[in-house]
Amino acid sequence: AQSVTQLDSQVPVFEEAPVELRCNYSSSVSVYLFWYVQYPNQGLQLLLKYLSGSTLVKGINGFEAEFNKSQTSFHLRKPSVHISDTAEYFCAVSDPDTGGFKTIFGAGTRLFVKA
Amino acid sequence: EAGVAQSPRYKIIEKRQSVAFWCNPISGHATLYWYQQILGQGPKLLIQFQNNGVVDDSQLPKDRFSAERLKGVDSTLKIQPAKLEDSAVYLCASSWGILAGGENEQFFGPGTRLTVL
Numbered sequence: 001a002q003s004v005t006q007l008d009s010q011v012p013v014f015e016e017a018p019v020e021l022r023c024n025y026s027s028s029v030s031v032y033l034f035w036y037v038q039y040p041n042q043g044l045q046l047l048l049k050y051l052s053g054s055t056l057v058k059g060i061n062g063f064e065a066e067f068n069k070s071q072t073s074f075h076l077r078k079p080s081v082h083i084s085d086t087a088e089y090f091c092a093v094s095d096p097d098t099g100g101f102k103t104i105f106g107a108g109t110r111l112f113v114k115a
Numbered sequence: 116e117a118g119v120a121q122s123p124r125y126k127i128i129e130k131r132q133s134v135a136f137w138c139n140p141i142s143g144h145a146t147l148y149w150y151q152q153i154l155g156q157g158p159k160l161l162i163q164f165q166n167n168g169v170v171d172d173s174q175l176p177k178d179r180f181s182a183e184r185l186k187g188v189d190s191t192l193k194i195q196p197a198k199l200e201d202s203a204v205y206l207c208a209s210s211w212g213i214l215a216g217g218e219n220e221q222f223f224g225p226g227t228r229l230t231v232l
Binding site: 004006009036041042043044045046049090092102103104105106107108 | 119148155156157158159160163171206208220221223224225226
């Protein structure tokens, strides 16, 4: 069965500094990969997704992620964070080999941006 | 475009009581999902509907949890009887459908925070 590991439970960072949130998934022939963001007391919102093609994916709010098949990773990056980026970030994988393209979420990484 | 609606937003009950959550997906979305998100964890899929049929309910504790999606639109998730470990946020999401492939984006509602005392 597919699994997703987010290597950091919390990431504190100063405003305007770069940030990387790490995500690894268990091996599969092909997967779809997603990053979602969850602001306090809100549902999840899609940041970006990788389906195929270019391994560098750009999303909303200046975020981007790079798909690395050999390392089964999909790390999320932003060159300069803002206070408003403080939120919980979830990496997710959808496995086309399972019926219904079941989506598995990681445990989340809490990004805390300090002034 | 209206988003995914859920009610209630908060619910506090005693253990062994029953509770029901309601979800209205985005109009036209064929697939509806219920997730359980325990504090400090990622969302865990409980059940997935395609129209009014169940696609996946492998992680639904069927001895106490039930869900239905009559007429393929809104859905209700019920817990009867509730246990302490059911305390969590219950998220509803919808998407255009699995026929669009696994890449179709899921849109989430704000969730219902359940506390079982």
